[in-house]
Amino acid sequence: MRSWLRVGEDLPDAIASLLTIDRAMFTIGGRFRGHLTRRLHRPRASDGGPDSEHRTAMAHFVVLGSCPATPAPDAERSHLILGCLGDFIADTEIPWEDWFGDRGVREAAKLDEELARFRDHHQRRAQLILAGTSSPARRLRARVELACRIRCHVGLVGPAGCGAAEIAALIHHTSAPGEPWVCLDASLMDAELLEVYAAPVIAELREHGDTTGTLCLDRLDEMPVDAQRRLSEWMETWPQRLRVIGTLHEDSPAESAPVPLGDVLVDAMAVFSIVFPKLSSRHDDLELIAAGMVRSARFSRDAMELIQSYPWPGEWDEFAAALQFAGEMVSGDRIAREHLPLAIRSFRPRSPGDGQVSMHESEITIAPLPRSARDFQIDSLDEALRQFESELIAQAMTAAGGNKAEAARRLGISRSRLLRKLAEELPS
Structure with missing residues (x-):
């Protein structure tokens, strides 16, 4: 430092007083930070020598520790402070390889590869969900x-x-590549947790x-009321910049939601809604999707019929x-029934003759099973x-006494239309 300052062995009192560090300097805003940075300037020398240009440097001071100067408990402590003087550059100007070394670069490349593979896997799963005729x-x-071509709620x-x-x-x-995003289970979020876990997006x-x-x-319809209010505030603060993609489960129990969704969230989810059909209604697509998911083996006809007849309550x-x-489970190139x-x-489709058996004391009652919405079918x-039309016409003719x-x-x-309907019912 003396050579940089161009002074002799003893620092002048004016320079020494400026470089003397007080502990109060390390306290900023009432909080002891333990480090301090000062910029030092050496003005141009008046002798016009070769080293007479104006020079600047950064001095970093760090508190390493302290030791008691006296055994008295209230005595002041003398601090051990390390000072470094030099031409420091910003962290952003340091090459990434210099920070982490060759090993760090290899690990980062491996992590990027795993993330890309993970993203491709989920994109492939999404494409399989949409597959079918x-x-x-x-x-x-x-x-x-259509949702992939626009950016909206x-x-x-x-x-x-x-x-x-x-x-x-x-x-x-697809619609906003590179945009920061966070996925959360809304049913577990109160206002404080939402602030914490949504910080990567909200801070930006x-x-x-x-x-x-x-x-x-996910499960936006089960989000607690205080978290709904916080989310609504964000959406009103950044109406064009914050996008919400919410998942609402149609089979969620009503008692699990503390309150209905607020008006702001209801309006947002109505901007562009997508309704997912049940997998049981996509009977003709299951063979194609199954073949796309398991490429290393083929399904036997028995296994595929079972896959297509199973109701898939877990979707x-x-x-x-x-x-x-x-x-x-399969060891060869063909997946059979026993590999499922x-x-x-063990699933057996319900047949019309199946009944519900109940026993009371020594009496056994066999009654038909109650029909559900999935049992509906007409020829x-x-x-x-x-x-149905013939029955209505017959009832009207009876009520009118043949008139x-x-x-x-x-x-x-x-009357002319009724006559045509009656003529159609007459045998030719």
Whole structure:
């Protein structure tokens, strides 16, 4: 330092007083930081020598520790301070390899490769969810492709396990690549937790006026009320910069949600909503999806018929887990019935003759099983409508005592139309 200052062995009192560090200098805003930075200037020398230019340097001082100068408990302590003088550069100007070395570069490259592989895996899963030629698959695919071309709030509505998380990631990375985003389970978030876990996106929005971000919130319809208010405040603060992709599970129990969604969130989820069909309604797509998921083996006809007849109450998550299990169990190139999970291979479709057996003391009662919405089936819609129409005409004719004009009035049609309907029912 003496050579840099161009002074002799003893520092002048004026320079020494400036370089004397007091402990109070390390306290900023009432908090002891333990380090201090000062910029030193040496003015141009007046002798015009070769080293007479104006020079500057940064001096960093760090408190290493302290030792008691006297055994008295209230005595002042003399601090051990390390001072470094030199031409320091900003951290951003230091090459990344100099920070972490060759090993760090290799580990970072490996991590980037794993992240890329993880992203490709989830994108492939999302494409499989959208695969198929059935009408529900085509409608779902059209809505998702449109959502990938625009950037707006998106509401994903479907049963639990329908694959909404994979579709949300696909929509985000396709419509806004490189934009910061965070995925959270909204049902577990109160206002404070939401602040913490959403910080990677919210901090960017606060610090940079042109940054955009996305929050992907699973089970948004079960979000606590205080977290809803905080999220609504953010959406009103950055209406064009903050995007929300929310997943609403249509089979969520109503009692699990403390309050309904607020108006701000309801309006946001209505901007662009995508309804996921049940996997059981995509019977014709399952063979294609299964073949895309398990490429190392083929399915036997017996196994595929079982896959197509199983109702899949766990939706896409159960379907993907079952096929992964089958792929791990098979030793050859063909997946048979015995390679599927026990819950699936033991499934037996309900037949119309199945009954519900109950026993009371020594009396056994066999009653038909209650019909559910999934049991509905008719042979022909046209035939059912024709029979229903004939019954209504017969009831009107009976009520009118055979008077065709009165029967037509009761049916709300013209007399000529009633006559045509009656002529159609007469045998040719």
